[in-house]
Structure formats: structure tokens, C-alpha cells
Amino acid sequence: MAEYLLLVFMFLFAGVVAVPIATRLGLGSVLGYLLAGIALSPLLGLLKVDVITLQHFAEFGVVMMLFIVGLELEPQRLWRLRGQLLGLGGLQVVGTAGVVMAVALLFELPWQVALATGLVLALSSTAIVLQTLNEKGLMRSDGGRATFSVLLFQDIAVIPMLALIPLLALPELMTAAPAGHDDSGHGSMSLVAGLEAWQAVAVTVGVIAAVLVGGSRLTGLMFNFIAVTRMRELFTAAALMLVVGIALLMSLVGLSPALGTFIAGVTLANSPYRHELESDIDPFKGLLLGLFFMTVGAGIDFGLLFDEWGLVLSLTLGLIALKVIILLVLGRVFGLVGADRWLLALSLAQAGEFGFVLLAFSVDNAVLPPMLADQLLLVVALSMLLTPLLFIAYDRFIAPRFASRQNREADDIDETSDIIIAGNGRFGGIINRMLRGMGFQTTVIDYSAAHLEILQRFGVKAYYGDATRPDMLHAAGVEHAKLFIVAIDGREQITALTRYLVENYPHLHVIARAWDRNHTYELWSVGCRDVIRETYDSAIRAGRSALEALGFPHDEASHLSATFEELDRSSMQEIANLYKIDVPAHENPEYVARVKEINEEWGRQLQGKVAEARDRMSTGQPD
Incomplete structure (x- = not known):
């Protein structure tokens, strides 16, 4: 028991100390959490804490965040985003994955490895980007809406990626794959394991329909029933039960829990209990997101980083530059101008938390060699660590530059008055x-x-x-x-x-x-x-x-x-x-x-x- 209390105290203490300091220095809370995790890394190593397992638990903060985002996004507004969602988001994922794959092929990697690498690095960090955009009040800007559309498409794209990666398995890596790995990708608990393809699709569609129907009808009945008790803690418990239950259902059919809770949030956007749900879940979301960012910082393998710092740093900066260029081009194509186009490019220039999941999944399914996966893991973590600095560059150099420009010439005043x-x-x-x-x-x-x-x-x-x-x-x-x-x-x-x-x-x-x-x-x-x-x-x-x-x-x-x-x-x-x-x-x-x-x-x-x-x-x- 004492070990667990010590671990909880360490993370809470690190966050309470680091985040106010980072915020006061204008670095933002996300970078504060990341630096707190880096500072904790040696202690966690001495205590032999499994940071990766802790990170998987903390990823539930991302799930909660997308649920709250969904609550604030009515279905009509989501429909208005369909052009950017499918067009901008789709081209970003396909374009980035294709360019990264082409670069990997130049280094004579097998096409399966190159494609898997492209898919992993095409994603961006939903947790860091949405948290930062909300903190800075940029979510309602044109650049913020475009960024959100791309992130949402990326979360959806994780589903076909999980289905595609097992098909890329390399025979020479099959013998080195961990014993007992699950090729299906559904884990030990699954509603679709062993089913025919059409049966798996039918079960998946049924689960999504259950989430939609439950969100629109059953949730109201549940909260009406709980409201009779007038006990606030039951509302909190019910809200957590709802999110956890939806995430579990999505996991059982091999879908992204974050996507499932987002769909449920959109369904409940017009519910009279929307604000109650948001206020109950928001504190847990904030704590888990902070823990997630700290585990990202703590999970950096500094031994490997010091041994191959030139390669890892070059790959990280190269990835950021590549994604910025691609996003600037796509932003222009989709009508974004000025600071909004740069906000889109700099916000999404990093790799994302789902990269950790896809890298482990790729190693388990004999697609990526463990050594390459470890190097890519560092690239993902470092790019996320550098993201707050990109936002600082946007705030201090990009936004003021475009704010000082007039989008049109001042009018000639032809009438004056007192x-x-x-x-x-x-x-x-x-x-x-x-x-x-x-x-x-x-x-x-x-x-x-x-x-x-x-x-x-x-x-x-x-x-x-x-x-x-x-x-x-x-x-x-x-x-x-x-x-x-x-x-x-x-x-x-x-x-x-x-x-x-x-x-x-x-x-x-x-x-x-x-x-x-x-x-x-x-x-x-x-x-x-x-x-x-x-x-x-x-x-x-x-x-x-x-x-x-x-x-x-x-x-x-x-x-x-x-x-x-x-x-x-x-x-x-x-x-x-x-x-x-x-x-x-x-x-x-x-x-x-x-x-x-x-x-x-x-x-x-x-x-x-x-x-x-x-x-x-x-x-x-x-x-």
C-alpha cells in the first residue's frame, strides 16, 4: 500500500510544482507536465515502476477529453465540418503516411515496415493539441476548427490502421514475435474474436448503434432515476460509468475507445444533462491528462537517446519539418490564410499518443523490428515534448506578425461628425x-x-x-x-x-x-x-x-x-x-x-x- 501512495504523491507533487512554474514562464501546462515526468524518470527507474502500463491507464484521460469535446459539438455543427473532416483530415493522413513511407524506402526498409512507419508518424497528439488550444482560446478560430477536424479524422483512421497492420507481418520477424501475441488485435476479451468478417462487422455496427440509442434515450432515463436521490456523488459515478462502459464496448469490438466516447458525446450534445456530465467528468479528465503527459516525459529512454542522439534528433526535427510543410500546403488548398494556416501546421507537427499503441501493436504482430520501434518511440515522445515550444513560437512570432497586418485597406471616411x-x-x-x-x-x-x-x-x-x-x-x-x-x-x-x-x-x-x-x-x-x-x-x-x-x-x-x-x-x-x-x-x-x-x-x-x-x-x- 505504501508503494502506491508514494507513487501517487510523487506524481501529484511533481505536477503541483512544475505546472505553475511553467505557466508563469509562459510555457504552458502541457510542457510543465512533460518536464515533471522527465524529472521523475530517475526515481521511477529506482522504484522499478512500469511506466508504459501506467501510460496506458492515463490514456483514459484522452478518452474523457474526446467525450467532453463531443458534448460541446452538436451533430449539426459536426456535419458542417464534413468537408475538412474528410478532405483535409484524409489528405493529411494519406499524404504524410505516403511521404514518410517514401523516405523510409529510400533507406532500403521493406515496404511493409515503411508503410507501418508512415501510418504511425502520420498521427498527431489529440491530448496535447486540444488541451493547448482550449487553454489559449483558439478552438473557435478557423485554424482551431481545422485542427480539430484533422485530429478527429486521425482518431477514426486508427481503426483501419489496426486492421491493416497485422496484414503487413514479415515472415523473418514472426519467429521473434512475443509468445502468445494476438494476431487479431482484439486481445483476450473480445466480442468479435473468431467470427467471420461479416459477423464481426455486424457486431461492430450493433455496438455503435447501441451507443447512439443509449446516448439519446437511455441516458436521460438513467439520470432521471438518479436525480430522485439528490446525491451529487451518484451523478459523478453514473457519468464515469457511462464513459467507462462506452470505452469498454468499443475495445471489445476492436475500435478506438476515444472515437466511441466522442460519438456518445455528440449524441448527448443536446441533452439537458450535458453540463452535468461535463462538470462531473472534467476534473478526472484533467488529472488523467496530466498523468499521461508526465508518463510521456518519464517514458523517454535517455540511454538510447544519448547513444543515438544525432539520429533520433534528426528524425524528430525532420518529421516536424515534413508535417509542417504538408500542412501548410493543405491549409492553403482548403482556404486557410495567415495565422490560421500556421496554427494548423504547428499544432499538428508532432506524432501522437496513438503512436505508442500502434508501435507496440506493430512489434507484437511482427511488422516492425524492436530496435526500430524503440527509435520511433523516442521520435514520438520527443516530438510531443517539443510541441509546446511550437505553440510558444506561434504566440510570440507568428500570431503578432499576422495580427499587425490588415486584411483590407482602411476605409476612406467621407462623413465626419461631432x-x-x-x-x-x-x-x-x-x-x-x-x-x-x-x-x-x-x-x-x-x-x-x-x-x-x-x-x-x-x-x-x-x-x-x-x-x-x-x-x-x-x-x-x-x-x-x-x-x-x-x-x-x-x-x-x-x-x-x-x-x-x-x-x-x-x-x-x-x-x-x-x-x-x-x-x-x-x-x-x-x-x-x-x-x-x-x-x-x-x-x-x-x-x-x-x-x-x-x-x-x-x-x-x-x-x-x-x-x-x-x-x-x-x-x-x-x-x-x-x-x-x-x-x-x-x-x-x-x-x-x-x-x-x-x-x-x-x-x-x-x-x-x-x-x-x-x-x-x-x-x-x-x-
Whole structure:
């Protein structure tokens, strides 16, 4: 028992220490987990831990991740992805496998070995890529959607790969194959072992149909039954049972468990229990994915790596370069441009976790020599280890480069007015509608071409351009305007634009959108005296509704919320003068001390007002 507890503690401790450090350094959580696994490798060796077996267990995190991805992907949306799924994904797998096979043939490897190698290296890491894309908020970008489509096709492609690999067996390796290996690839537990081909297909189709029917009908009945108990742990147990059961069914018919749970997730995407399932499974997914990444780092054979570092490193970098080139070409063919095309290429440039499975399967079925499989295992692991660095390169060099380019030339502003609104999104758009509805003329500048095209269909006139550029402001007539409303996105951009306007156009009344309280102080420090916190008024209204829900009449709730607003606004200028823009608020002693004092003063005054309101309610006196 102590050995198992020690192992659990080691992995948890390594993750808790390494991931925050890596995240703080901008390296991302995935690289943190990988480095933690590398650091643990010597200790695991001393304890004689079977890292490969542990890795197979941790791969269940990938299964859970695809289930959650499926929950967020409605069937209609999946159907819209069919072009990229089959076209882009299919060409990537076939193209990469073909090119790798051709390179292997140049080194005079048997065609069976070359083909198996191509199939293994054509896959990418679903776990690392989806985790990183979600962390960075890139899943909804064009490049993120294309990347997801390719990864999904790769997971589907594992099924025919598992069926094809046994057919590539080499006679000279048959005698060296491990005793008792299963040529069928279905293992000791199987629903299709020993069946005719048509019977195996029928059973497989039946299992998939059971998953689809169970997901759409039986799951609702099961959760309705459990809901009667009002016990949260039963929901968690049922969610885990559902995922494990589907993964088991898929394994029993030789299919990818990840694919099966993804199908089930898509089926449940419209279920009323979708969010409950996601919240129950997500913590387990995160822990198992972290464990998986650590086992990848711990599984690197540094002895073989040091002995053949030149060959292994060359193969790894060559594979990454090859996949980047192929994906850049395919991205252009399928209409991806700029940063999205590079996101696709750099995201999928590594080999994937299913490569470990296919390599072991290929050795067991006498397709790959063990020595070559060990070398490829290192290539797979190292390419996965380098993936976070590729994302860092994308963030620091690729994305800023394309973000600085305009997809179209700025519009010529042919009409100017006394009111300029920079940004016509969810904040600036409401202001513009209000002022125009009252008969005021506005000049609107927005930097989203797609957004402006939508607005034009509704008859809203706006100009495309970057409102932070002085020449664009000049074209909009800022010298003669009376009012400028800063409603663009980006905290730093808002502050910079506000500073420029205040310093260069003292006649101009500037209204600036603030993200939060600290941003309000920043804008005050650069000279803006009309700052609007974008969520402040709606939060005050929500607080008033909360008071009404607690039993206060509407008039009393309105009076109390107005009291809070008056107290809050009365202290803003004093606190703003203590705020230092170049020092974090919590590291400013004078600021912190005064905020504490004000909070205590507020508490006494507000509680007194609540007591007065309760007295009036009890006596029936009017406010």
C-alpha cells in the first residue's frame, strides 16, 4: 500500500510544482507536465515502476477529453465540418503516411515496415493539441476548427490502421514475435474474436448503434432515476460509468475507445444533462491528462537517446519539418490564410499518443523490428515534448506578425461628425444605436471586417480601420469632434488610445470603457475623467434583483442598491489617486490599507441602511 501512495504523491507533487512554474514562464501546462515526468524518470527507474502500463491507464484521460469535446459539438455543427473532416483530415493522413513511407524506402526498409512507419508518424497528439488550444482560446478560430477536424479524422483512421497492420507481418520477424501475441488485435476479451468478417462487422455496427440509442434515450432515463436521490456523488459515478462502459464496448469490438466516447458525446450534445456530465467528468479528465503527459516525459529512454542522439534528433526535427510543410500546403488548398494556416501546421507537427499503441501493436504482430520501434518511440515522445515550444513560437512570432497586418485597406471616411465611436461591438454598438436613434450623427470605426459586413446588412454605417492609429483618427475628424467614445477591445489598447486622446486633444470629451475597477484607476491616471465600467450598471441591477429575491420590496431594494452605488462612486477618486499604474494593486501598501478602511466603513453604513429598511418593512412605513 505504501508503494502506491508514494507513487501517487510523487506524481501529484511533481505536477503541483512544475505546472505553475511553467505557466508563469509562459510555457504552458502541457510542457510543465512533460518536464515533471522527465524529472521523475530517475526515481521511477529506482522504484522499478512500469511506466508504459501506467501510460496506458492515463490514456483514459484522452478518452474523457474526446467525450467532453463531443458534448460541446452538436451533430449539426459536426456535419458542417464534413468537408475538412474528410478532405483535409484524409489528405493529411494519406499524404504524410505516403511521404514518410517514401523516405523510409529510400533507406532500403521493406515496404511493409515503411508503410507501418508512415501510418504511425502520420498521427498527431489529440491530448496535447486540444488541451493547448482550449487553454489559449483558439478552438473557435478557423485554424482551431481545422485542427480539430484533422485530429478527429486521425482518431477514426486508427481503426483501419489496426486492421491493416497485422496484414503487413514479415515472415523473418514472426519467429521473434512475443509468445502468445494476438494476431487479431482484439486481445483476450473480445466480442468479435473468431467470427467471420461479416459477423464481426455486424457486431461492430450493433455496438455503435447501441451507443447512439443509449446516448439519446437511455441516458436521460438513467439520470432521471438518479436525480430522485439528490446525491451529487451518484451523478459523478453514473457519468464515469457511462464513459467507462462506452470505452469498454468499443475495445471489445476492436475500435478506438476515444472515437466511441466522442460519438456518445455528440449524441448527448443536446441533452439537458450535458453540463452535468461535463462538470462531473472534467476534473478526472484533467488529472488523467496530466498523468499521461508526465508518463510521456518519464517514458523517454535517455540511454538510447544519448547513444543515438544525432539520429533520433534528426528524425524528430525532420518529421516536424515534413508535417509542417504538408500542412501548410493543405491549409492553403482548403482556404486557410495567415495565422490560421500556421496554427494548423504547428499544432499538428508532432506524432501522437496513438503512436505508442500502434508501435507496440506493430512489434507484437511482427511488422516492425524492436530496435526500430524503440527509435520511433523516442521520435514520438520527443516530438510531443517539443510541441509546446511550437505553440510558444506561434504566440510570440507568428500570431503578432499576422495580427499587425490588415486584411483590407482602411476605409476612406467621407462623413465626419461631432461624435466618434471607436468600436461597435457589444458595448459600443448599444451606445451607437441609442445616439443614432435620438437623431445624433456618429462616426463609427471598427477593426473587424466580418463584423462590419454584418452591420451593413442592417443598415448600420461604420468604417473599417484601426482607431489607435493617428492617421485614422485624423481622417475621422478628431480635431473638430466634441465627443470620443473609446469602446474597443483590449485593456492595453484602451488605455493607450485614451492617453493619446487626452494628451493631444484637450478640447475633446473622452468617455472610456473600463474592464474592471483597476482599469478604471488606470484610465483615471492617464487623464480620463469619464470612465464607464462595462459591467458595473448591470451588476448593480443584479444586486437589486438579489435583494428583491431575499424579500425586500422593489422600492427598498432600489434604495439600498442606490446607497451602495453612491458609496462606491464617492470613494473612486480618492482610491484612484492612490493607485499606481506600474505597481500591482495588492503590492501597494497605502492603497491596500485605505481599501480595507473603506470596506469597513461601507459595511457599517450599509448594514445600518438594511436595518432601517427592515424596520420600515415591519412597521409598514413608506421609504
